[in-house]
Amino acid sequence: MASVSLKNICKVYPNGFEAVKDFNLDIEDQEFIIFVGPSGCGKSTTLRMIAGLEEISSGELKIDDKLMNDTEPKDRDIAMVFQNYALYPHMTVYDNMAFALKINKVPKAEIEKKVKEVAKILDLEPLLKRKPKALSGGQRQRVAMGRAIVRNPKVFLMDEPLSNLDAKLRVQMRLELSKLHQRLNATIIYVTHDQTEAMTLGTRIVVMKDGVVQQVDTPENLYNYPSNLFVAGFIGSPQMNFLNATVKIVDNNVSLQVGQHSFALPPAKGKKLIDGNYNGREVVLGIRPEDIYDSEVFIETSPSSVFESKIKIYELLGSEVNLHFNLEGTQITAKVDPRTTIRNGDTARFAIDMEKAHIFDKETELTIT
Numbered sequence: 001m002a003s004v005s006l007k008n009i010c011k012v013y014p015n016g017f018e019a020v021k022d023f024n025l026d027i028e029d030q031e032f033i034i035f036v037g038p039s040g041c042g043k044s045t046t047l048r049m050i051a052g053l054e055e056i057s058s059g060e061l062k063i064d065d066k067l068m069n070d071t072e073p074k075d076r077d078i079a080m081v082f083q084n085y086a087l088y089p090h091m092t093v094y095d096n097m098a099f100a101l102k103i104n105k106v107p108k109a110e111i112e113k114k115v116k117e118v119a120k121i122l123d124l125e126p127l128l129k130r131k132p133k134a135l136s137g138g139q140r141q142r143v144a145m146g147r148a149i150v151r152n153p154k155v156f157l158m159d160e161p162l163s164n165l166d167a168k169l170r171v172q173m174r175l176e177l178s179k180l181h182q183r184l185n186a187t188i189i190y191v192t193h194d195q196t197e198a199m200t201l202g203t204r205i206v207v208m209k210d211g212v213v214q215q216v217d218t219p220e221n222l223y224n225y226p227s228n229l230f231v232a233g234f235i236g237s238p239q240m241n242f243l244n245a246t247v248k249i250v251d252n253n254v255s256l257q258v259g260q261h262s263f264a265l266p267p268a269k270g271k272k273l274i275d276g277n278y279n280g281r282e283v284v285l286g287i288r289p290e291d292i293y294d295s296e297v298f299i300e301t302s303p304s305s306v307f308e309s310k311i312k313i314y315e316l317l318g319s320e321v322n323l324h325f326n327l328e329g330t331q332i333t334a335k336v337d338p339r340t341t342i343r344n345g346d347t348a349r350f351a352i353d354m355e356k357a358h359i360f361d362k363e364t365e366l367t368i369t
């Protein structure tokens, strides 16, 4: 397996559109790297440049320290799995998996050994004689994976490989992919716009927007320490609540004024605002839905962050309840215990866990604390 390094990579399409801007990333051997971001942010373009399917406008791409910018796709020792599987319809599963090895003139006995070995890993043994049209979506997806695995490439590139599967199969294949990564010790670069896939599969996640990398981090760090407003809003479901606030500092006590409400900040968070001279300035207060509590216990221990609101929508999702309401004209979502007795139309009391509050500079949109 291999390391992949992207240095100052840019892509300008012939029509002048800058799809990827100064992309820098060092991917270590055996990492499972995810490119995530909204439609059109440049994920596929970046992946296709690594694959050699798209020319690199400027910058350096290295695989295992070897410059690859001008290397033919077939000589890069990578395998790509696409969302539409691209299986050969007239060939059996066995022949689909054996195809690349045959082309490379691998001896027949070796091909058979390799295909059977990979078929076993992917639970495809009983299906080897079938044609793609006699397979389910999930089985086809596994064949597409199998075809990539038999080649034993240095790097796997996957572009939304699960997007054509139904919700249940996606979950199943997600687990399969995690197991596969552990088993193959492979370097995988994986494109998705599905943040659950990103959070569950990635050892590190690259969040992109408008061709620019916003943050590269572990799933946990992205969730807990987003570097800016965009990442904070993109990762997490339901998404983080954002409120415009004004900073008020009196005798080293820092609070955020949101309309008529005043929310005191814990000292460690307050210090960042004091150090940054934020007194009187506008910031954005970000609160994850699970950090707003309807429990009386929490409300009593956090009197300075309590507010009341009338519930607009009560949503039961099984293991959790989402409550939607307004706070100073902004729609807020709280994710609470399903045993809550609060329902539509009730006026309820909530408390924000201000230890978990995220605060962003309103102009730069960067995280202050």
Ligand code: ATP
Residues within 6 Å of the ligand: 013, 014, 015, 017, 019, 037, 038, 039, 040, 041, 042, 043, 044, 045, 046, 193
């Ligand atoms: P999606 O999730 O929708 O697949 P993406 O993040 O993978 O999106 P890309 O396919 O990399 O996005 O496209 C990035 C941007 O480049 C888009 O705005 C797209 O319209 C543009 N683009 C892609 N191919 C070309 C091309 N051949 N010529 C000009 N612009 C292009």
